[in-house]
Amino acid sequence: MSQELFVVAYEGDDDSGSLLDYAIARAVKEGAALHIVHVLEWSPYSFLTPQEVEERHARRKEELARAKSAIIDPAVEKVAAAGATATGEIRYGQVVELIVEIATTRAAAMIFVGRSGSNSVAARVFGSVPLGLAQLAPVPTVIVP
Amino acid sequence: MKRATTFAAALAALALNAAPAAAQGIDETINQVFSDYTGWYVGLIFADLPGTNFSWIALWLVVAAVIFTVYFAGIQLRGFGHSIALVKGDYSDPDDAGEVSHFQALATALSGTVGLGNIAGVAVAVGIGGPGATFWMILAGLFGMATKFTECTLGVKYRNEYADGHVSGGPMYYMVKGFKERGLPGGKVLAVIFCIFTILGALGGGNMFQANQAHAQLANVVGDYPGWITGLILAAITFVVIVGGIKSIARVTEKVVPFMGIFYVAVSLVILVMNYDMIGWAFGQIFAGAFTGLGVAGGFTGALIQGFRRAAFSNEAGIGSAAIAHSAVKTKEPVTEGYVALLEPFIDTVVICTMTALVIVITGVLNVDPDTGLYVWDEATGRIATTDGSSGVELTSAAFSSVFSWFPVMLAIAVVLFAFSTMISWSYYGLKAWTYLFGESKGSEVTFKVIFCLFIVIGAAASLGPVIDFSDAMLFSMAIVNIIALYLLMPIVKAELAHYIARLKSGEIRKFR
Numbered sequence: 001m002s003q004e005l006f007v008v009a010y011e012g013d014d015d016s017g018s019l020l021d022y023a024i025a026r027a028v029k030e031g032a033a034l035h036i037v038h039v040l041e042w043s044p045y046s047f048l049t050p051q052e053v054e055e056r057h058a059r060r061k062e063e064l065a066r067a068k069s070a071i072i073d074p075a076v077e078k079v080a081a082a083g084a085t086a087t088g089e090i091r092y093g094q095v096v097e098l099i100v101e102i103a104t105t106r107a108a109a110m111i112f113v114g115r116s117g118s119n120s121v122a123a124r125v126f127g128s129v130p131l132g133l134a135q136l137a138p139v140p141t142v143i144v145p
Numbered sequence: 146m147k148r149a150t151t152f153a154a155a156l157a158a159l160a161l162n163a164a165p166a167a168a169q170g171i172d173e174t175i176n177q178v179f180s181d182y183t184g185w186y187v188g189l190i191f192a193d194l195p196g197t198n199f200s201w202i203a204l205w206l207v208v209a210a211v212i213f214t215v216y217f218a219g220i221q222l223r224g225f226g227h228s229i230a231l232v233k234g235d236y237s238d239p240d241d242a243g244e245v246s247h248f249q250a251l252a253t254a255l256s257g258t259v260g261l262g263n264i265a266g267v268a269v270a271v272g273i274g275g276p277g278a279t280f281w282m283i284l285a286g287l288f289g290m291a292t293k294f295t296e297c298t299l300g301v302k303y304r305n306e307y308a309d310g311h312v313s314g315g316p317m318y319y320m321v322k323g324f325k326e327r328g329l330p331g332g333k334v335l336a337v338i339f340c341i342f343t344i345l346g347a348l349g350g351g352n353m354f355q356a357n358q359a360h361a362q363l364a365n366v367v368g369d370y371p372g373w374i375t376g377l378i379l380a381a382i383t384f385v386v387i388v389g390g391i392k393s394i395a396r397v398t399e400k401v402v403p404f405m406g407i408f409y410v411a412v413s414l415v416i417l418v419m420n421y422d423m424i425g426w427a428f429g430q431i432f433a434g435a436f437t438g439l440g441v442a443g444g445f446t447g448a449l450i451q452g453f454r455r456a457a458f459s460n461e462a463g464i465g466s467a468a469i470a471h472s473a474v475k476t477k478e479p480v481t482e483g484y485v486a487l488l489e490p491f492i493d494t495v496v497i498c499t500m501t502a503l504v505i506v507i508t509g510v511l512n513v514d515p516d517t518g519l520y521v522w523d524e525a526t527g528r529i530a531t532t533d534g535s536s537g538v539e540l541t542s543a544a545f546s547s548v549f550s551w552f553p554v555m556l557a558i559a560v561v562l563f564a565f566s567t568m569i570s571w572s573y574y575g576l577k578a579w580t581y582l583f584g585e586s587k588g589s590e591v592t593f594k595v596i597f598c599l600f601i602v603i604g605a606a607a608s609l610g611p612v613i614d615f616s617d618a619m620l621f622s623m624a625i626v627n628i629i630a631l632y633l634l635m636p637i638v639k640a641e642l643a644h645y646i647a648r649l650k651s652g653e654i655r656k657f658r
Contacts, residue, residue, distance in 0.1 A: 044234055044246030047400055050573035053245050053253050054473035058310030060243045092243030 003085075004032040004109040009099045009129060011114060012038055012071030019114040019144045020075055026142075027084040032109065034086040036075050037102055038067050042092040064090055096132030104138050111141040179603075179611040183618070190618040202621045203453040206463050209628045210288035213295050216635055217642065221290035221487050227649075228484040235656045236481070244475045247485045254470040254486065256402050257351075257570030258493050260563035261358045262459030264409075264556070265538035267501040271511070272528045272536050274451025275520055276427070277434025279502035281452025282459075286494025289462030290487040295631050298483030298638045299323060300468030301476060314472020315343075315574075316465040316627045317581050323634045335626055336581070339465065342622040343578035344593075346466075350458065350616035351571020352597060353604025355564035356380075358538050360605040362560040365539050366553050376605030379565065380598040387572050388594045402566045405559040406497070412555075413500035416548050420507045427506045454617065457624070459498055460490035464620050465627035469574045478654070480645040483638070501541055508544040510535075572597050 008023045010016055020036075027034050040063055048056065072088035079086035091098050103111050113130050130143045191200045214221065230236060231247045245253075270278040296316065303322040304314025317336035324332030360375035417424055435452075436445050461467055467489060471482045505511065512521040512530040523530040535543050538560060545552040572594065579593040648654045 040243065042243050044237070044242070045248055045252075047252050047256070047403060048245065048249050050253055050257070050470055050473065050570055053250065053470070054311055054313075054573075056245045056473075057312070057475040061310055063243070 004030060005106055006030075006032050006034050006110045006112060007099060007103045007106070007108040008034055008036045009095060009111065009113040009133070010036045010038050010071070010075060012067075012075070016114055019112060020078060022142075022144045023112040024079055024082045024084055026110075026112070027079070028082060032084075034079050034084060035102070035106060035108065036072060036079070036086055036088045037099060038071050038088070038090050039095040039098050040064075040067060040090065040092050041095065043094075060092075095129045096136060099129075099133060100136050100138060108139055110139055111137055113141060113143055115143055115145045176607050176611055179607055179615065183611065183615045187614045187618040190621050191614075200450055202625075203450050203457075205628065206292075206457050206621075206624055207285060207288065207453055209463055209631065210285065210292045213291035213631070213635065214288050216639065217291055217294065219291075220294050220642070221287065221491075224294070224484055224487065228488050230656075231481055231484050232488065235658055236654065238657055241475075245473075247474075247476075247481065250471055250474040250482065251485050251488060252403060253570075254467050255406075255489055255492060256566045257466065257470060257574075258459065258461050258489060258567075259402075259406050259497060260567040261355055261538065261560065262455065263493065263497045263501055264541050264560060264563070265358045265361075266455045266459050267498045268505060268540040268544075269537050270451040270455035271502050271505050272531065272540055274448040275434045275511075275529060276430040276502065276506045277432075277436070277445070277448030278452035278455065279431045279499060279506075280435035281449045282456040282498055282502070283452075283495055285453045285456035286460055286462075286490045286498070289456060289460055289490040289494070292462040292628075292631070293460075293467055293489055294483040294487040295635055295638050296463065296465060296468040296627065297471040297486035298479045298641060299631070299634055300472035301474065301479035301482045302637070302641065304472040312473050312475070313577060313580075313585075315469035315577055315581075316623075316630060317343075317578065318472070319468070319634060320626075320630045323630070323637060327633065327637070329633055332630075335630060339623060339626040339630075340578035340582050342619055342626060343465065343469075344575050344582075346464070346616075346619035346623050347571040347575025347578070348597065348600045349619040351466075351574065352568055352600050353607065354616040355567050355571075356601045356604035357607060359561045359564035362538050362542065362553075362557045365542060366557040372606040373602055374605075376602035379561075379568075379605065380601040382565070383568055383572070383601060384594070384598045386569060387597070388591060402562055405562055408555075409559060410497060410500055412545065412549065412552070413504050416504050416545070417500075417507065419548065423507045424503070427503050430506055431502070456490075456494050456498070458617060458620060460493040461620070462490050463624045463628050463631070465623050466571070466574050468627075469577050470570070478645060480638075480641050483642075505541065505544045508547045510540060510544045510547060568597075568601065 006023060006027055008020065010020065023034055026032070052059075067090045068088075072090060076086045076088045089102070091102075099111060099113070102108070111133060113133050115130055133141050134143070190202055194201045194204065232251055234246060234248065237246060267279075267282070270282060274281075299319040300314050300316070303319035304312050305318060306312050316339050320336040320339060321332045324330070324335075356376055356379055357372070359379065360372045363375055364370060364372075434448055457463065467486055471486055474482055476482060510532050512532065513519070514521050521530040522528075526534075526536070528536060531540055531543070533543055538556075542553045542556050545556060575597060576590060576593050580589060583589040583592075645654070
């Protein structure tokens with residue numbers, strides 16, 4: 001049987017450390033590979049000023065470079081140091097939508113996501129990433145506190 | 146840069162002429178200075194064709210729109226479905242997520258055009274030209290779609306892309322590069338002339354007219370007060386955004402403006418539904434007025450000229466501004482931006498302007514002689530008499546408030562926001578023309594932005610007449626130069642379009658969803 005793949009919805013902020021640690025521990029135990037996904041929130045329907053339109057292409061390049069060097073690369077290195085294999089991916093769009101899509105197309109065995117930590121009214125009304133994944137995930141999903 | 150400083154000094158001197166006059170009324174002095182400096186040129190632009198009372202500039206725009214419509218075999222009709230599919234993102238590669246989408250390009254370009262033209266401009270047109278002006282406005286809007294298609298395709302095709310990823314485009318670039326490609330002389334000269342008009346157009350229609358009408362609407366709600374106060378406040382906020390780079394204010398505006406636009410259309414629809422029995426009559430007035438004038442001085446040509454003028458001022462087809470806005474979009478296919486852009490005159494003029502016109506006609510704020518059924522012409526003001534003597538944005542406000550008394554407050558907020566977002570857009574168009582002439586240095590950019598803010602104060606303080614005429618004259622001057630270039634470059638667009646359609650049919654360009 002081929003190696004199992006776990007998808008990690010990785011935000012890369014201060015709280016994401018415990019998520020990654022847990023995912024690494026599980027991957028090492030199960031002999032699975034990790035696919036670390038960082039999503040840059042982006043809507044093709046948001047509104048931009050002409051100046052922002054002009055700068056968008058350059059900004060996107062910067063954002064991708066920053067996400068790679070500050071978030072994905074360190075995470076992949078951390079996994080490798082722990083003795084598991086990992087790949088990284090940076091995408092633009094809605095987090096839940098993209099994690100579901102990636103988990104489906106890559107036939108992942110499990111999804112790991114951090115608890116949102118937000119108790120705000122907005123998060124309750126409009127949902128949060130873990131809530132969205134709880135409703136839509138195609139595979140078992142672990143919400144890591 | 147030296148040229149920039151000299152030009153800036155000249156403009157500042159013009160502005161400061163108003164200063165010593167504080168005691169006798171800043172507003173009047175500004176008006177006087179304004180008329181003295183610009184009157185002769187305005188007269189030239191709006192001169193009638195010899196032996197007629199039809200201004201040559203209206204003919205210039207409409208003939209161009211008709212020629213482009215015929216030349217591209219009714220692209221606005223046969224390409225309409227494809228335009229919608231592009232905006233919906235059907236052809237967008239998911240790997241390009243994070244780049245500006247077609248929807249965003251359309252929304253950004255629209256935020257520069259949807260605004261006072263749709264609210265105040267239509268009221269001016271209907272007030273002077275009668276309901277019939279609406280017919281000509283819609284027609285001009287429909288034909289104008291082909292003009293937008295042409296200019297925006299060229300804008301993307303001939304833009305400059307720089308190593309750091311930013312892009313600069315617009316008519317000045319297609320004039321130079323496109324002419325060179327076709328072996329035509331004079332591209333550089335045309336580009337420089339276009340840029341001068343664009344800078345003045347940005348300061349006029351894209352700035353003073355906006356500030357002026359924003360003040361008129363605020364004064365209408367809170368009571369009369371000096372225009373320069375509104376001007377100073379608007380100038381300060383704009384300064385913070387365009388010079389200080391405080392994007393949060395612009396971002397809030399960009400979010401509120403589309404909401405306001407939708408709200409405006411929704412309220413119009415509610416008024417129309419409430420008076421559903423009069424919609425047929427209103428369209429009857431629009432059609433009858435289009436050919437007879439219904440008592441309007443100038444008759445059918447009066448209606449036609451007002452309709453065409455306002456359509457052009459509102460949707461900016463042929464002016465060249467949209468070509469600047471769209472060229473900043475990262476896309477592999479220039480023609481796709483043309484397709485997207487052709488929706489702008491449709492949304493702006495055919496949908497939103499028509500709403501305003503219908504509400505003004507249906508609510509009966511224009512005085513009708515009960516015996517003849519014709520509109521009552523007020524010789525003194527040169528427009529149709531209205532129930533409360535108002536015109537421009539105040540007439541629109543009166544029409545809406547005859548149904549919803551709270552509307553003027555809502556409209557005042559909308560007008561100020563629309564004015565502000567249009568000013569932000571035009572500050573960008575003006576800046577692009579400015580940096581084309583004076584170089585893309587930081588100092589040159591700040592010089593233009595400061596001048597731009599100065600003109601907001603002047604615009605808010607001046608009275609409607611000289612400002613609106615100057616605004617129109619500058620925008621139409623841009624159109625003179627731009628359309629000459631469009632005629633000479635349209636074969637390139639045709640080849641581009643044929644190539645695109647062939648690949649669309651062969652499946653090389655495919656849908657992603």
